[in-house]
Amino acid sequence: MTSLVAVSTYVPTTVSIDSLQDELALSATQLRRFRRMYGLSDVCRSSESEADMVLGAVSKLGFLIGQEERVRYVVRAKTMPAANPYPVNPMVDVRAALGLTHATLLTVTDHACASGLLAVDLCGTLLAADGDPDALALILAGEKAFTHSAQVIPDVAIMGEATAAVLVGPGAEQDVMLGYATATLGGPGGEVILDDEQAAQFRRIYPGAVADIAREAVAAAGLTVDDIDLVLPHNVNKISWVRASGALGIPRAKIFLENVGTTGHCFCADPFLNYHTANDLGLLPPGSCYLMISVGLGSTFSAMVFRK
Structure with a gap:
């Protein structure tokens, strides 16, 4: 069985969508639509790097403390396939900062914003194949809205910059x-x-x-x-x-x-x-x-x- 062992989040400062009107190139009509029809008021924005935002979520994952050796996989679930030029990969530094250099690091982006659920299924499959009931996988989700096309989906959504850390295990006790x-x-x-x-x-x-x-x-x-x-x-x-x-x-x-x-x-x-x-x-x-x-x-x- 695949289960969610623990979930933590990092939600940075929120800002009014009105303050982002010029940055997002929204007309007054579009802004009113987002507010009145779509129910948006504020969105998360952070001046921190994506790596620091991810570490912010993991820092609240109390269950992980002392359990690092159990983590077999660190899986980055992303919407944007690439945010850094090759061969720069901040997640390598994140893995090291967490004391998880023994774990296999991989990224899934194939399903865009649905890649988080794909990561849960993938982690469950990998852990089942390992056959160790104590093994864990760590999913890291959330990213920077670093370009205009990543900041807004026209007439659908405005993107936020919160992150989540999810520990997945093969147990059947909860979640x-x-x-x-x-x-x-x-x-x-x-x-x-x-x-x-x-x-x-x-x-x-x-x-x-x-x-x-x-x-x-x-x-x-x-x-x-x-x-x-x-x-x-x-x-x-x-x-x-x-x-x-x-x-x-x-x-x-x-x-x-x-x-x-x-x-x-x-x-x-x-x-x-x-x-x-x-x-x-x-x-x-x-x-x-x-x-x-x-x-x-x-x-x-x-x-x-x-x-x-």
């Missing part, structure tokens, strides 16, 4: 992954950089595609949609999840949207940011079933079901 489904649709909306027409096409297919992949993951878990106690989505905007709620048949009250307006869309880190907040709020009691959903540009839709 056990029950089902996973993913699909890359291609076709309309399948481009990574969207023009206005392509973005409109993507918005049209979005609710149905989210509902389809969520149902597939729920079925793989041996459950029904009614068994899901909470949905932990990616934080693109509120209106998209209102529409997806209707398509999926899950009440809006079960979709955790509290972070959307204050963090922005933090790349692969969103589901784990939402898990951390929801868990702290007591919304995930023992035995509850929750559904993580992420969508990556390029039309990759992914969903993963856990039991607390």
